[in-house]
Amino acid sequence: MTTPTAPRLGTALARLLVLAAALLGVLLAGAAPASAHAALTGSDPQDGAVVATAPKEVGLTFSEQVAMSPDSIRVLDPSGRRADTGEIIDLCSGAVVKYGVALRAGLPDGTYTVAWQTVSADSHPIAGAFTFSIGAPSATSVALPEQAAGGGVVGALYGIARYLSYAGFAVLVGGGAFVLLCWPRGAGVRPVQQTxxxxxxxxxxxxxxxxxxxxxxxxxxxxxxxxxxxxxxxVLQTKTGAALTSRLLLLGAAALFVAVLFGAYARRTDPKERKDLAFGLGLGGTVVAAGIAGTWALAEHASTGIQPGIAMPVDILHLLAVATWLGGLTTLLVALYRAPSVERAAVERFSRVAFVSVAVLVATGIYQSWRQVGSWSALTGTRYGQLLLVKIGLMAVLVGIAWISRRWTRRLAERAPTLPEPESGSEAEGAEKDLEDEGLENEGLADEAPDDEDAGDDRPADADADGEDAPEEIDPERAAQLARQRAAVATARRKKARDADPERTGLRRSVLTEAAVAVVLLAVTTVLTSTEPGRTEEEAARTGGTTAGSTAVPDRPVDFRLPFDTGGVDGKGVVRLSLDPGRTGANALHLFVERPNGKPLDVPEIKVNLTLEEKGVGPLPVAPDRIQTGHWSASGVQLPLPGEWRIQVTVRTSEIDQTTIEKNVKIG
Structure with a gap:
């Protein structure tokens, strides 16, 4: 059986990193950069409204608490100049979250643009814009930025940093837990320390x-x-800034934990002292790890919405379970490939720890899913719900691979060890570390060493390469070289025996596959934490609000006029269309066909198609009924989703003369 070698490990890990980078790039590119928890649910004046006189202020109502700054709300006149005083007014009352900005006196008639940008309570930026008119609508020269809040190069870099922070947390916490709970001897193994x-x-x-x-x-x-x-x-004065600063302070305590774990604990030989130190490290490490996890819970989705008092502790447990499982899996993978040997008991212990971690992960994940999604329709009809389904699928795959790994672990346990494991602090282990420091390849030294059974025995240190007695005083450098060679031979033999073990080879491959899926799972989780929860997206749609980054459009009847010309006799006229109440759900549609002079025009047929291109919905055909001359109507016209709908009206004035006219309108 062919066994994995160091070059193959490098290739596998390189592929893993490429997969992670590619998937992360796709997910970050596909994620809406301004996804957030809060949404704009209303404005005063409303979008598109025409007011007779200039209002004293412009007010914005949000679904949840937001952080406002002096430039969060800007009102621009038709020429693009600031029409507001820059004074943010707190209009919040009870559960209503509303802020406004005072307008200057003596504003002329015309169309004004309101551009707003703020930060939601779960740390994500949101932005949008709408217009209203004083006196009568007019042309405007205002050009709003195309880049949404939280997008561009800065948004991509911030998203990558978020991913790396989750990965680093998992490896730090999971690696420490793996050493303390599963493999105490691993505290003295250089690859584990480095990881x-x-x-x-x-x-x-x-x-x-x-x-x-x-x-x-x-x-x-x-x-x-x-x-x-x-x-x-x-930034340091915001909730997110305080959370990031607290994380840095806690990482200072984590550095002390790592130093003791790989220093005093690794060198301790007395069993009682080692046990006491392990208890202290476990208790202190848990407190520090929970504190670091709390910096996410206090600043993101768990801190807002329903039941935050329950959601934040649950989120901390969820993060700790993820870190213990995936971080421990990473450390086990490194140990299986790079450490001289890993005790079977250590693999069995990690299998049990991973099982408990997955149980906690499932329990806390179910609660979080209910809290953030809220309904079956949001699970399939929102981006958050769709990403959650992908995450659940990856979790199922990961659990399936873990089950295979447990089978390999049981097979390892059924076989008695063929070689003794080196004790911590032994001379051979010290020589192995020396070899690693000097970058020597154990396999190469093993090939150069003799194959006879006496190659690794305890020959006197004063024997030369030919086996003859050396002078009484041997060169210390030569003696050290011989000692390293003997240790290398012993290590190479153990590695050869380890790699020849089919059970251990199968375990290494299954753990590597687990790690690859875990990288993908972590990328999906990173995007999920920056996406607007399905519950709030549906609530915003029901109340007529918009998700972050969109223009706020209140619910009101849609009325517009479309001129048409079929080219035939009596083929010119106007279609006046009314859609009431002009929001998602059921609507009443009325069409009035008029001649150029305003009198009703009777036509043989009129049809309507509704299309929401951005969601891939439609065209939805509507066949209105003729009520009377020039009046057609249809009830219960369903608009399932908010967005910019294209309404196409086909008018036929004779057997061969017809035309199609259309208009885009924003719904919900």
Whole structure:
């Protein structure tokens, strides 16, 4: 049987990283950059309204609490100049979240643009714009930025930093838990140490990047503003800034934990002292890990919406379970490939720990899904619900692969070990570390070593390469070289025996597959945490609000006129269409066909098609009934989703003369 080698490990890990980067890029590119928890549910004046006199202020109503700054609401006149005073007015009352901005006196007639940008309570930026007119509508020269809040290069970098922070947290917490709970001897194994330390470095670096990018991410969107110290100071005063700063402080405590785990604990030989130190590390490590997980729970989805007092502890448990499972899986993968040996008992213990972690993960995940989705329709009809279904599918695949890994683990347990495991702190283990420090390849040394059974015995250190007695005083450097060679031979033999074990080979392959799926799962989870929950998206649609980044359109009847010309005799006229109440759900449709002089025109046939291109809905045909001359009507016209609908009206004035006219209108 062919066994995995170091080059194959490198290839496998490289493919894993490429897969992670590719999938993360696709997910981040497909995610709406301004997805958030809050939504604009109303405005005063309403979008498209025409008021007789200039209002004293413009008010915006949101579904949840938001953070406002002096530039959060801007009112621009038809020429693009600021028409507001920049003074944000708190109009909140009870459960109503409403803010406004005062307008200047003496504003002329025309169309005014209201552009707003703020940050929702779960840390995500939201933005939008709408118009209203004073006196009568007019042309406007206002050009709003095409890039949505939280998008562009800054948004992509921030999303990558979020992913790396989750990955670093999982490796740091899961690696430490794997050593303490499953493989205490792993505290002295160099590859395991490097893995956990890299997890700490990744989480720390990603947190610093998020802190620096936070200002431009929620504000200008310009990468150069990373170096704006005033913006950084403003970020530190926000809830998210406080959470990121707290995370950095807790990472200082985590660094002390890592230093003790791989220092004093790894060197401790007395069983009682080692047990006491392990208890202290376990207790302190759990507190620090829970604190770091709490920085996510306090600043994101768990802190808003329904039942935040229950949701935040559940979210912390969820994150700890994910980290223990996936981080432990990563550490086990490294140990199976790079460590000289891993005890079968350690693999069995991790299997039990992983089972408990998955049980906690499922229980907390069910609660979170109910809280964030809320209905079966939101599970399939919203982006959050669709991503959640993908995550559930990946979890099912991961559990299936884990079941295969457990079977390989049981097979390992059924076989008695063929080689003794080296004790912690032994001379051979110290020699192995020396070899790793010098970058020597164990396999190469093993090939150069003799194949006889005496190659790894305890020959005197003063024997030369030919087996003859050396002088009484041997060169210390040569003696050290011989000692390293003997240790390398012993290590190579153990590795050869390990790689020849089919059960261990099967376990390594199944764990590698688990890790690959876990990378994909973590990418989906990262996008899910920055996507508007399905519950709030449906609630915003029902109340006539919009999701972040969209223009607010209140519910009101849709009325417009469309001129037509079929080209035949008596083929010119106007279709006046009315859609009431002009929102998602059932609507009443009325069409009035008039001649150019305004009198009713009787036509043989009129048809209507409704299409929502952005959601791939339609065309939905509507066949109105003739009520009287020039009046056609249809009841119960269903508009299932909000958005910009294209309404096409086909008018036939004779057997051969007909035309189709259309108009786009925003619904819900």
């Amino acid at each position: 956990v330390v890299r997890g700490w470095l990744t989480l720390t670096g990603a947190t610093l990047v998020m802190l620096l990018l936070r200002g431009p991410y929620t504000g200008s969107g310009k990468l150069a503003d990373v170096f704006d110290l005033d913006g950084l100071q403003a």
